[in-house]
Amino acid sequence: MHKLKPITPLGADASREDQIGTITITEVVNxxxxxxxxxxxxxxxxxxxxxxxxxxxxxxxxxxxxxxxxxxxxxxxxxxxxxxxxxxxxxxxxxxxxxxxxxxxxxxxxxGWCRFDVSGERLGDLFERLSNVPVRRMNTGDVIRGTVEHLGAFLWRLEDARMAVIAPRSSAASLHHALKAAATSIS
CATH class of the missing domain: 3.30.70.1520 (Heterotetrameric sarcosine oxidase)
Incomplete structure (x- = not known):
């Protein structure tokens, strides 16, 4: 009998949350x-x-x-x-x-996909380092397909200070690294 166990896109048992300065990056798995x-x-x-x-x-x-x-x-x-x-x-x-x-x-x-919710007051600064998507002009509910770092992704404005990034699951680790690096650069 197989004993299969689900893992998150980042390969863990539970979702990951990183706090870097005022930015929070949360792996969404539900x-x-x-x-x-x-x-x-x-x-x-x-x-x-x-x-x-x-x-x-x-x-x-x-x-x-x-x-x-x-x-x-x-x-x-x-x-x-x-x-x-x-x-x-x-x-x-x-x-x-x-x-x-x-x-x-x-x-x-x-x-097939991973999702990271990124929140904090400096979202514009963070995403300007990662993407040419006009995040500062996006309103709540807007969705734009673009690139984040070098990865194809959907950027979805959830609230003024919260954005979801949805990308292929196979790129979860690269995307997570890019989000953390950009957050570190603005903190």
Whole structure:
């Protein structure tokens, strides 16, 4: 019998949190993720299905929307990442596929991505060292696909002083290192 044990993207038993000066970097591990892409000619049907099933409105370019259970992030033309609490929606992709039927392609993404929430009053200073994304001009709920250091990532403004960075899980250690180095440089 296999004795499998889940690990975080950084390879630990529990999520990591680093405090560097006024910046806090938190590894977020309790999120389920699924990508949803409207099939050709089914865009309106997809929007209607999610609105009816869970009152989730799919956001426009560069935005996010949320309900009490789900968040949708725009990731590309007629494509979104749906985020939910992992404990409540471990089979998120299956749930979504049942909701949207043939109007969209749904793919499980939970273990393919890592997420770090970065908070502190000097977010602009930190991200200016890592990315050309205009973080200072982003409003709460804005999502931009860009690069952080040399890694492709989504930057999602959660609050004035809090940003989520979502990147491929295989780059978690590099991303974490880059975030820590930038935080150190401004502290």
């Amino acid at each position: 999120m389920a993720l699924a990508s949803v892409a409207a099939r050709l000619g089914q865009e309106k049907a997809l929007h209607a299905a999610l609105l009816e099933a869970v009152s989730l409105t799919l956001p426009d370019v560069g935005k996010s929307t949320e309900t009490s259970e789900f968040t949708a992030l725009w990731t590309g033309p007629d494509q979104w990442m749906i985020v939910a609490d992992h404990d409540q929606h471990e089979l998120l992709a299956t749930e979504l596929k049942q909701m949207v039927g043939t109007s969209a392609s749904v793919v499980e993404q939970t273990d």
